[in-house]
Amino acid sequence: MPDAARTPLVAANWKMHKTVAESDDFLDRFVGAIGDLTGAEIVVCPPYTALPSAVERTRRSPIRIAAQNVHFEDSGAFTGEISIPMLVELGVGGAIVGHSERRRLFCETDEALARKLPALLDAGLEAILCVGETEAERDAGRTEEVLRRQIEADLATVAGERLGAVVVAYEPIWAIGTGRTATREQAQEAIAFIRALLADRDPAAAAAARIVYGGSVKPANAAELFAEPDIDGGLVGGASLDPDDFVAICAAAAP
Ligand code: 13P
Numbered sequence: 394m395p396d397a398a399r400t401p402l403v404a405a406n407w408k409m410h411k412t413v414a415e416s417d418d419f420l421d422r423f424v425g426a427i428g429d430l431t432g433a434e435i436v437v438c439p440p441y442t443a444l445p446s447a448v449e450r451t452r453r454s455p456i457r458i459a460a461q462n463v464h465f466e467d468s469g470a471f472t473g474e475i476s477i478p479m480l481v482e483l484g485v486g487g488a489i490v491g492h493s494e495r496r497r498l499f500c501e502t503d504e505a506l507a508r509k510l511p512a513l514l515d516a517g518l519e520a521i522l523c524v525g526e527t528e529a530e531r532d533a534g535r536t537e538e539v540l541r542r543q544i545e546a547d548l549a550t551v552a553g554e555r556l557g558a559v560v561v562a563y564e565p566i567w568a569i570g571t572g573r574t575a576t577r578e579q580a581q582e583a584i585a586f587i588r589a590l591l592a593d594r595d596p597a598a599a600a601a602a603r604i605v606y607g608g609s610v611k612p613a614n615a616a617e618l619f620a621e622p623d624i625d626g627g628l629v630g631g632a633s634l635d636p637d638d639f640v641a642i643c644a645a646a647a648p
Contacts (some may be wrong), residue, residue, distance in 0.1 A: 401626040401646040402443045402560060402620060404436040404521060406461060406489060406635030415477055416443035420450040423636040429455065432647030437633075438489055441474055441475055443569035448484040451641065452460060459487035459519060462495055465508035477516045487519025489628075492527070493566045503546035511550050521560045521628065522547055523607070524587070528567035536565075544590045553595030561587055562606045562628040568608025570630060574618075580606045588623055612641035619646050 395401065411419065416439045427435065438459045439447045447458045464474040480488065490509045495501040506522065513520040524543040526536045544561070551559060561582050568575050575583075584604045591599035606618055607628030618624055626646045632638045 395619075395622055395625050396600065399601065399603055399625050401433040401496050401624045402436065402561075402605060403433055403643045403646045404438060404459070404489070404560075404628045405639055406438050406492070406607070406628055406630050407634060408461070408494070408630060409440060410438070410634055411439060411443060413443045413446050416440075417446055417450060418623060419634075419636050420447060420456075423639060424451060424454045424456065424635060426640045427454070427456065427643060430643060430647055431455075433643055435643050436487065436521070437522075442481070442523065444485055445483050452484075457486040457519070458484075459489065459521065459648065460485055461489050461492070461499075463488040463490065463509060463513065464511045465505065477512055477518065480518065481516055485518075487521065489521045489523065489562075491543070492523045493525055493570060497566075505514050507550045510548060510559060511555075514551065515557055517646055519560065520558070521562055523562045523564050523628070524589070525569075525608070529595060531565065531567065532542040536583060539636040540583060540587055541590060544587060548591075548594075556591050556595055556598035557601035559602060561591075561602065562607045563587060563604060564607035564628060566608075572609050574607065574609040574611070574614050577621050577624075580618055581623055584623040585619075610642060612638050612645070615645035616648070639643040 436457045436459050440460050450463050464476050467478050491506045510520050526539040530539050570609045588599050603625040605626040608625050610627040613634045
């Protein structure tokens with residue numbers, strides 16, 4: 394089991410799924426089913442359009458709402474982007490940044506992440522930073538090199554003592570949406586490596602930071618993954634779209 398000082402965290406990344414009506418329907422069912430589950434923090438990341446309604450619907454629940462991306466500038470000529478003050482105005486509690494889909498399909502760079510992360514923390518928002526290797530990189534034995542490069546570059550601008558406030562999601566790209574989950578040993582090994590990288594900067598922050606696993610997490614494999622000593626929960630895509638499955642995964646993080 395992970396260190397009891399770290400509260401497990403389970404986040405739903407809905408990606409480009411669910412209209413406002415579908416999001417409302419999910420949350421009405423999910424909020425009721427999850428009740429007052431303690432022992433794990435739950436974050437739901439709907440598309441931007443569903444954020445206001447999602448904040449409203451979870452107001453009297455322990456569930457927090459976060460965005461799937463954010464821009465680092467407060468305002469400006471950035472067509473199609475959403476800023477941190479815009480999220481704060483809605484009562485949104487944080488944002489995912491650096492998801493592999495945004496890095497690969499939408500050219501999100503380490504330089505942009507190094508600006509987004511301190512901006513989120515300065516605004517008091519939760520930052521969920523995704524990192525992970527491709528299948529070719531793993532096969533070439535380069536997993537640690539890739540993780541080191543991402544962690545060092547993306548967190549370069551975050552002071553050591555603030556690293557504990559960042560949630561890191563280890564998401565091996567070959568496990569995302571493929572049904573091919575990393576084994577518990579693979580996930581534990583990579584996450585322990587990430588924690589060691591954080592400890593090089595600040596040992597106390599590394600011990601406090603939540604580092605979660607993402608990539609084909611399902612009700613059937615959540616409990617064994619979350620039982621590993623360094624895996625502090627999960628970032629869940631496909632299985633988070635179904636309220637019953639997501640309840641089961643959240644419960645697995647708070648046994
Ligand atoms: P899946 O759970 O669908 O594999 O997606 C993982 C993910 O990308 C979460 O951010």
